[in-house]
Amino acid sequence: MAKVLMTGFAPFGGEPVNPSWQAVSRLGARRDDVAAVELPCEFEASLPALRAAVVAHRPSLVVCAGQAGGRSDVTPERVAINLIDARIPDNAGAQPVDVPVVPDGPAAYFSTLPLKACVAAIRAAGVPASVSHTAGTYVCNQVFYGLMHLLATEFPGVRGGFVHVPFSPEQVAASGKPAPSLEVDRIADALEVLADTALKTTADLAVSAGAEH
Numbered sequence: 423m424a425k426v427l428m429t430g431f432a433p434f435g436g437e438p439v440n441p442s443w444q445a446v447s448r449l450g451a452r453r454d455d456v457a458a459v460e461l462p463c464e465f466e467a468s469l470p471a472l473r474a475a476v477v478a479h480r481p482s483l484v485v486c487a488g489q490a491g492g493r494s495d496v497t498p499e500r501v502a503i504n505l506i507d508a509r510i511p512d513n514a515g516a517q518p519v520d521v522p523v524v525p526d527g528p529a530a531y532f533s534t535l536p537l538k539a540c541v542a543a544i545r546a547a548g549v550p551a552s553v554s555h556t557a558g559t560y561v562c563n564q565v566f567y568g569l570m571h572l573l574a575t576e577f578p579g580v581r582g583g584f585v586h587v588p589f590s591p592e593q594v595a596a597s598g599k600p601a602p603s604l605e606v607d608r609i610a611d612a613l614e615v616l617a618d619t620a621l622k623t624t625a626d627l628a629v630s631a632g633a634e635h
Contacts, residue, residue, distance in 0.1 A: 424457035427481035434463035441590040442487040445609035464514040469568040488562035490586035494602035495550035496612040498537045499557040499584045502567035507559035523567040531570035533583035536626040543619040549612040
C-alpha cells in the first residue's frame with residue numbers, strides 16, 4: 423500500500439491542462455510509495471472521489487494539490503474554511519454561493535502538515551515556496567476542508583493538507599498573457615520534497631516561512 427496519497431485536479435476554467443495533476447502524476451510514476459489520483463473539478467463529485475481514494479489506498483499521509491494561477495511559488499495552505507463561494511462554474515456547470523462544505527461542520531480546519539518545515543525544505547531544493555493563509559472558496563478549498571473533515575472524523579491517524587501550485591509555462595504561453603509560472607517537473611520536485619518532509623517531521627519549525635498569501 424502507498425504511504426502517500428497525492429491528488430491533483432482535472433483542467434478547469436477553459437485551461438487545457440492542470441499543472442497540479444501533471445505534477446502529481448509524474449511524481450506517482452517516479453515513486454512506488456505514492457498513489458496519484460486525479461480529482462474532478464466539480465463540487466458534487468470531488469469529495470466522493472477523494473474519499474474513495476483514501477479508502478482504497480489507506481495512506482499515512484494525504485496531500486491534495488491544486489492550481490492557483492497568478493501565484494509565483496508553491497504554497498502549502500494553512501487553513502481550510504467551511505465555505506463554498508464559486509466565482510465561476512465548475513466543470514459540471516454548478517456555481518454554489520455562500521454554502522458550507524459540510525453543514526454544521528467546524529468553521530475551519532488547519533493543515534496537519536509541518537508547513538514551515540516543508541517550505542524550508544522546498545526552498546532548499548531550489549524551488550520558490552511560502553505558506554499561504556487562504557485556499558480561496560472554490561473547489562480547492564472544498565477539497566482541503568473535506569479532506570481534513572474526513573481525516574478528523576473517519577481516519578484520525580492520517581495527516582493531510584493542501585498545496586497550491588502556479589501555472590505551467592505552457593499555459594502562460596498559450597494564453598498570450600503574462601503571468602508567473604513554474605515548470606511542471608519543478609512542481610513535482612517540490613511535492614516530493616513536501617511529502618518526504620511531512621513523513622519524517624511532526625513538530626514544525628518555530629520560525630517565519632515568509633507567508634505572503
